[in-house]
Amino acid sequence: MSSPTGAASPTHSLPSYLQADHLGPWGNYLQQVDRVTPYLGSLARWVETLKRPKRILIVDVPIELDNGTIAHYEGYRVQHNLSRGPGKGGVRFHQDVTLSEVMALSAWMSVKNAAVNVPYGGAKGGIRVDPKKLSMGELERLTRRYTSEIGLLIGPSKDIPAPDVNTNGQVMAWMMDTYSMNVGATATGVVTGKPVDLGGSLGRVEATGRGVFTVGVEAAKLTGLHLDGARVAVQGFGNVGGIAAKLFAEAGAKVVAVQDHTGTIFNSKGVDVPALLAHVKARGGVGGFAGADVMKAEEFWGVDCEILIPAALEGQITKDNAGQIKAKLVIEGANGPTTTEADDILHDKGVLVLPDVIANAGGVTVSYFEWVQDFSSFFWSEDEINARLVRIMQEAFAGIWQVAQEHKVSLRTATFIVACQRILHAREMRGLYP
Numbered sequence: 251m252s253s254p255t256g257a258a259s260p261t262h263s264l265p266s267y268l269q270a271d272h273l274g275p276w277g278n279y280l281q282q283v284d285r286v287t288p289y290l291g292s293l294a295r296w297v298e299t300l301k302r303p304k305r306i307l308i309v310d311v312p313i314e315l316d317n318g319t320i321a322h323y324e325g326y327r328v329q330h331n332l333s334r335g336p337g338k339g340g341v342r343f344h345q346d347v348t349l350s351e352v353m354a355l356s357a358w359m360s361v362k363n364a365a366v367n368v369p370y371g372g373a374k375g376g377i378r379v380d381p382k383k384l385s386m387g388e389l390e391r392l393t394r395r396y397t398s399e400i401g402l403l404i405g406p407s408k409d410i411p412a413p414d415v416n417t418n419g420q421v422m423a424w425m426m427d428t429y430s431m432n433v434g435a436t437a438t439g440v441v442t443g444k445p446v447d448l449g450g451s452l453g454r455v456e457a458t459g460r461g462v463f464t465v466g467v468e469a470a471k472l473t474g475l476h477l478d479g480a481r482v483a484v485q486g487f488g489n490v491g492g493i494a495a496k497l498f499a500e501a502g503a504k505v506v507a508v509q510d511h512t513g514t515i516f517n518s519k520g521v522d523v524p525a526l527l528a529h530v531k532a533r534g535g536v537g538g539f540a541g542a543d544v545m546k547a548e549e550f551w552g553v554d555c556e557i558l559i560p561a562a563l564e565g566q567i568t569k570d571n572a573g574q575i576k577a578k579l580v581i582e583g584a585n586g587p588t589t590t591e592a593d594d595i596l597h598d599k600g601v602l603v604l605p606d607v608i609a610n611a612g613g614v615t616v617s618y619f620e621w622v623q624d625f626s627s628f629f630w631s632e633d634e635i636n637a638r639l640v641r642i643m644q645e646a647f648a649g650i651w652q653v654a655q656e657h658k659v660s661l662r663t664a665t666f667i668v669a670c671q672r673i674l675h676a677r678e679m680r681g682l683y684p
């Protein structure tokens with residue numbers, strides 16, 4: 251087929267599943283790619299690769315519920331790009347999971363993995379389910395069925411899942427066991443974020459929060475912000491938000507506001523973070539915490555603070571609330587929490603945004619350590635792991651900071667420049683044909 255001008259047929263006509271969503275997370279990601287393209291030099295001819303996931307698997311996950319009925323859930327595993335190595339990225343269980351969301355999350359994994367230079371492509375998975383409504387037995391059956399269904403794609407040298415929202419070490423243990431049973435041999439390296447007794451790594455549970463803290467410290471040094479006494483607001487008090495809050499509080503900062511689905515709480519003197527962590531463990535959320543006042547959810551974004559850490563879901567900081575933000579530093583613990591419009595508003599207000607694709611890369615970095623340890627069956631001390639993590643995060647952040655200064659671009663675009671050059675250079679060297 252030729253175009254009306256007689257030129258070669260357009261190579262960019264999009265598959266239907268890529269056409270629909272221009273506002274959601276995938277649309278947000280595409281805008282980020284468009285912003286990096288002018289900085290890719292001759293590699294820009296490969297940029298379309300970044301705009302199409304390499305593989306998408308949609309699976310039906312049927313399970314028998316405790317009451318004897320059969321329920322069906324929709325699951326996904328998307329491998330966005332495998333130019334630099336096997337797919338790597340978490341698995342999310344959430345009632346709002348969509349294909350578009352998993353595509354975006356897998357793409358951000360490609361960028362993140364390249365930004366910290368771990369030898370992976372990007373992938374992500376998920377099931378549209380509210381796991382809080384399932385019993386433990388139902389959750390196990392769901393996890394095992396899903397693992398078998400995506401068994402076509404995953405494997406220690408093919409694609410390695412890990413925890414994300416509402417998944418944890420227990421879910422990874424079931425995934426590892428199911429995959430191992432299906433292949434007939436224990437394969438610890440098929441997932442990371444496992445319990446330490448099953449080939450997991452010391453430090454993985456804390457790694458994402460520790461990475462958030464590490465880049466926060468580096469940015470504070472570079473901008474003259476004193477952490478001692480700095481006020482911090484955190485959205486999402488799960489694995490990432492909870493640990494990040496703990497580390498900032500230990501460094502002398504005051505965690506003045508916290509929000510999750512169960513409530514928004516405020517204490518101008520700083521909440522007692524260990525007590526709040528214990529409360530969340532016992533009660534499932536920050537709501538009802540005695541050591542703080544209740545605040546209206548919509549007032550959270552305008553809280554007086556120096557540091558804001560979105561650590562929940564995508565699309566939380568939008569054009570509607572970005573103008574209210576008073577923080578000097580936004581550290582994206584979550585993936586995709588800021589829309590492109592909001593990014594511009596924050597930039598115009600002089601707010602420094604440490605983007606997800608570097609700020610929350612600590613988790614996958616220690617997942618990489620876990621995978622390496624599993625291959626060699628030789629395990630490192632927690633101090634060794636934390637020291638290596640901090641070094642990788644500091645070096646990656648310093649490089650990105652320099653690129654941002656050089657090109658006078660945001661840290662997000664700078665991270666995309668570093669990462670997309672690595673991905674596309676790998677693609678170019680490998681070539682296209684089998």
Ligand SMILES: NC(=O)C1=CN([C@@H]2O[C@H](COP(=O)(O)OP(=O)(O)OC[C@H]3O[C@@H](n4cnc5c(N)ncnc54)[C@H](OP(=O)(O)O)[C@@H]3O)[C@@H](O)[C@H]2O)C=CC1
Pocket residue numbers: 413414415416417458485486487488489490491509510511512534535561562563564583584585610611613614
């Ligand atoms: N775990 C990891 O290693 C990594 C995670 N991330 C990203 O960090 C983010 C958080 O993940 P993680 O901490 O693992 O997940 P968790 O499931 O441990 O915690 C999620 C937290 O976010 C809260 N939350 C969810 N939706 C909302 C909402 N709409 N408003 C306010 N709070 C909300 C949850 O509260 P509630 O229970 O009340 O809903 C919970 O406190 C995600 O974007 C994830 O992709 C990034 C890198 C690695």
Ligand SMILES: O=C(O)CCC(=O)C(=O)O
Pocket residue numbers: 338339340341362410411412413414442443585610611613614615617
């Ligand atoms: O640890 C991993 O492999 C991936 C974690 C993850 O899903 C993420 O960084 O968003």
